Amino acid sequence: MSSSIKSVVFAAGVAFAPLSIAQAEEDAPPPILFTNVDVFDGFSPDLLMDANVLVEGNVITQVSTDPIDMEGAFVIDGTGKTMTPGLIDMHQHVMLNPPEGTAAYQTRWDEASGGAIAQHHLVNNILMKGITSVRDIAGDPLDIAKAIDMGLIPGPRIVSSGGAISQTGGHGDWAGRNVPPGIIAEHADVTQASQNSWTVDGPDEVTKAVRLNLRRGAGFIKVMGGGGVSSEFDPLDIMGLSEEEVAKAVEIAADNGTYVAVHAYHDESYERHLRLGTRSFEHGFLISEDMVKKMVAKYKETEDIVWSFQCFMSVNSFGSYESMPAFFTHEQKLKGVRVGEGVRAMSKWMNEYDMFTIGGSDMFSPGLVEKIKEDITCNVDAGFTPAQALKHWTGNAGIVMAWSGPKNPYPSFHLGRIAPESYADILLWDGNPLEDINLILDESKLQLVMKDGRAYKNTLADSDSIMYRPAVSEPKVYP
Ligand SMILES: [Zn+2]
Known part of the structure; x- marks a missing residue:
């Protein structure tokens, strides 16, 4: 069953009968583990080299240079790529x-x-x-x-x-x-x-x-x-x-x-x-x-x-x-x-x-x-510098977004960071924009666009591959 059909079934299920926990777990999208990727965290002028980044649901839960062991995760090999916040x-x-x-x-x-x-x-x-x-x-x-x-x-x-x-x-x-x-x-x-x-x-x-x-x-x-x-x-x-x-x-x-x-x-x-x-x-x-x-x-x-x-x-x-x-x-x-x-x-x-x-x-x-x-x-x-330019557009921007306080529509996690407790808004670039900022203008170098844990662009995998988590619309059901 494709995951988009699954989501619809899941949503419909909520409306008519409570799901068992086992059923809910089965339908939840699996975690995504990026391995061996160089990370611009939104602030630091230095990349965190050869890091592993874990996304669970719509949130980044771990960023580490130590191996991350997560059973059942989709693994995306980040070798030679730079990860930045959206x-x-x-x-x-x-x-x-x-x-x-x-x-x-x-x-x-x-x-x-x-x-x-x-x-x-x-x-x-x-x-x-x-x-x-x-x-x-x-x-x-x-x-x-x-x-x-x-x-x-x-x-x-x-x-x-x-x-x-x-x-x-x-x-x-x-x-x-x-x-x-x-x-x-x-x-x-x-x-x-x-x-x-x-x-x-x-x-x-x-x-x-x-x-x-x-x-x-x-x-x-x-x-x-x-x-x-x-x-x-x-x-x-x-x-x-x-x-x-x-x-x-x-x-x-x-x-x-x-x-x-x-x-x-x-x-x-x-x-x-x-x-x-x-x-x-x-x-x-x-x-x-x-x-x-x-x-x-x-x-x-x-x-x-x-x-x-x-x-x-x-x-x-x-x-x-x-x-x-x-x-x-x-x-x-x-x-x-x-x-x-x-x-x-x-x-x-x-x-x-x-x-x-x-x-x-x-x-x-x-x-x-x-x-x-x-x-x-x-x-x-x-x-x-390229790192400052990207910081203006990621880490610093996320700080100001949070100034909306109770009027912030995205209050649960940080925006603009690759760090735990941050929304999984993630880009993967083929190359290092901190060395050559003009790389960001070449759309073929932008290999993954993830927003809220879902891939909207992913040239690393075919769209029918299990590695490509599709950006399906999940209808919300209000009882
Ligand atoms: Zn204006």
């Missing part, structure tokens, strides 16, 4: 791919096709390329995330902020110039009706938007702290949410055991958010060396803030006026040029002063989403 993209916008471009949710049909396109990318350009988790940080893929977690459709883990929270005319205000803001007006802004962003004004409206996001399953809150490149009404130098609005967002997030992430570029907004308790600082490409030092000092004291680096989009896409996305206006391209100039200095300071850093691609529109992993190789071009 990659975690900490700055994604999976819903912002409608056919007409970033902010073109002008009809409900855009929303429907946007969802279909999102699911296509989540499988083909994210999960199958080794990105087993994304932190979605503006946009509302919460129903897709739920369907993935229920095993109804394939995809990566998604921890989402829900709609970004912005003031009228801010970075999250994607309506046309003459469209009435808000979702209640007769000619409502459909961008907001899609809940990919909230345009709100005043602490009361912020409270409502934060709570609505958390009610729908958001893991944290994203706010707009200043101007942005891709939006129309907001020069880079303006401030976003006011003091009272930021304080309210931080308060409600903290009341729910989670945190606020901010989109911001310059010293003034970084200063406001640092003072008011925001924890995840995105972008920051125009901040001064003094502000970098303040960030590092705060991190060293509290360990509760992080800088989130979008390397490719700032260094490459905003590298010159000509390299800007074609749908940008002239003003948007000029803003991009300023960001491209600022990032080179500030990322060097962040590295030099050893700021706690995560990596997030911000690469989501067609033409970019296909090459998300170039954000990781870009980290190396920007002066970080």
